[in-house]
Amino acid sequence: MKSLFGDEFSRDERTSGWSGKGLMIWVLDIWSVQGVIKQCLRAQVGDDTTILIFLEHWVPQFSPAELLQSCMDPGKLSTVSDLIDPSLGTWRVDVVQALFPAPVASAILSLPLPVDRWSDHMVWRLEPHGRFTVRSAYNFLLCLDAQRETTDARDIRFYKMLCSQPLLKKAWIFIWRTFHNLLPCYVNLYLKHVVPDKHCFQYGTGQESVLLALIGCSQLHSTWGLFGWEQFTQGHERDFREWMVYVLSHLSIPETHKLFLLCSLWVARNYQLYQGHISSDVEIHGFVTTYLEELSLASVRPDVVPVPIDRLWTIPPVGFIKVNVDGSYDKDLRMGGIGCVLRDSTGQLLAGYSSGIPHAMDAFHVESLACVEGLNLALSLGYRSLVVEGDSRSVISRVASSQVDCSYGGCITDQIWDLATSFDRCIFQHVGRDGNRVTDVFGREGLSRVSPICLFGSPPPFAVPLFASDQAALFS
Incomplete structure (x- = not known):
């Protein structure tokens, strides 16, 4: 198991060791999704004695069912060793081409066989390197989830509204991450069991949602006021989507660029939390204004096309x-x-x-x-x-x-x-x-x-x- 899951398996072992309870929970979690995990594994041909041709996934391009369906005479085959010449350690080309159609035969014959024989083993087929990663497993599970939030009609309407606005990319990504609860405010961290409570680190009262971090105190109100947007600082307890729709419906097209303020306020919040630096309202306003001015200048400057440099063959060091x-x-x-x-x-x-x-x-x-x-x-x-x-x-x-x-x-x-x-x-x-x-x-x-x-x-x-x-x- 450790050879397949690699660092994902041993990360706690390196730090504090596996406790009996923690290991049991981990094993139970893996056991509960074993059916899903099996879909993500592929048999790697080694000594070719244990891989069942029509029951295990071992050809990258074809499933076991497809191999069985395409085989001319499945009764002649059992394990992969039936397709390999034991004396030469190479594929029995005549057998493979006689029993399988050309596309399947070509896929089998293109599989490299090891020079030094090792035992057959399982690898993670969702990654080119064959090792388990949380990212690939998570993306696979998302594909299986037919009820994902992004398929909800209300979400689609919200996205259509966002896409119709000339937002800066940074602001668009910030809104998307907030909408999907991906920003590490205390409410989200609490739900993921990262922090013991969800109260705002600045005030000690109130649950720190992203909206509270953006509009929830008097200093933030004055920052919004410098842009003439005092009306947007009310109702931090409401749903973020509802608040965002309200904001966009009251802004003109040129003003939407200034929603870069959202990113700046979040950065200021992080500076205060992790470095103890409190940014003033004037400082935040100045940063946003300067950034937007420089961005507008950059968009009208002519592009400089770099001259391609040919990097030709170079000689090796003397003696090489x-x-x-x-x-x-x-x-x-x-x-x-x-x-x-x-x-x-x-x-x-x-x-x-x-x-x-x-x-x-x-x-x-x-x-x-x-x-x-x-x-x-x-x-x-x-x-x-x-x-x-x-x-x-x-x-x-x-x-x-x-x-x-x-x-x-x-x-x-x-x-x-x-x-x-x-x-x-x-x-x-x-x-x-x-x-x-x-x-x-x-x-x-x-x-x-x-x-x-x-x-x-x-x-x-x-x-x-x-x-x-x-x-x-x-x-x-």
């Missing part, structure tokens, strides 16, 4: 070689092409490699395999110090991280880490597309290749112009 990797992915054909280019600290081409990937899951899958092939090529040529560059930020960030990768491509990430330990020095860094242009054409060439190519010394015809451009930029 640079391994650039890239991948191309054809979504319609579900095919990939990978390219690897090795150059020394003078920019000379040492080796280039291009190959096709017949069953590719997605761009991340292809980019990861390109990194594997680049490291294998450098290792086979005897190089010891590498700078590995790629333009896929997701791949580079994962291989440069020490965190365990629980995604479907985690076995490829493990393979990259194992290869990296074979070198004296191996540095992974991200580069923009302009710095990876030569490798990109190698990757696109791989899309059309049946067999791989490996070149040494001089670039192939399809890469000559871009290679010459990189060389010219180095010595310009």
Whole structure:
């Protein structure tokens, strides 16, 4: 359980330890929604002996029911091991293609299998990295809730009214957060069991709602008075939506910009609560006025269009070689092409490699395999110090991280880490597309290749112009 839920499971354990009662409540909460949680899990193929093909979610794009419905002969299959050659550790392509239609077969064959076998395990399928997050679970539960407040007709009318007003974005977001009880006033904190009572921290009496924090005292009344809005300071006990409708119905279109005052009053409240600084009515009025004046000036200033800077290929440090990797992915054909280019600290081409990937899951899958092939090529040529560059930020960030990768491509990430330990020095860094242009054409060439190519010394015809451009930029 801890391997799946990660930090969400252990955060209290790190601070004060799990008490018996607290742990029991947590377990009961998880148990009560186990049916929902099961919908969010996916089996990760390891030793392929325990995953039931038609009962567990293990292919990202297809549910177990869809696999069962599409299978030509379900009686021949039980666990995922029936689809894998045990001696080679690869998919039994003929069996998969014979039993499943092309889209399903392609999705299965594109699943990478681990080189080092581990036990089958469950991962969280709502996140690419495979680990549980509160955010993804919360959003999933919201999708299941057919009675959400935003579907209420009254709320829709309120939103339509808001959208028809030329409010500043900051004011619009503030109103939206207030409407959904997301601002940490004492009433909301009390309802979430964060504070012991809901009385206003300034007066000690009265429940501190957002509306009380905006219009509930004489100093706030004088601030509103500086804008000529004394009539809006009455009735802080009413519903916020009702008060907001009243305010907007009494303001002219140009005046709605001044509702930035709401955000400023809330910031002033927080300064007083957390830093002890009490902002005067004149100070708040001056800040709002200055902000709106500067905003109006900014809107009439001409835009300055920045000149794009080409960040071309750069040489590695002396003693290193640079391994650039890239991948191309054809979504319609579900095919990939990978390219690897090795150059020394003078920019000379040492080796280039291009190959096709017949069953590719997605761009991340292809980019990861390109990194594997680049490291294998450098290792086979005897190089010891590498700078590995790629333009896929997701791949580079994962291989440069020490965190365990629980995604479907985690076995490829493990393979990259194992290869990296074979070198004296191996540095992974991200580069923009302009710095990876030569490798990109190698990757696109791989899309059309049946067999791989490996070149040494001089670039192939399809890469000559871009290679010459990189060389010219180095010595310009």
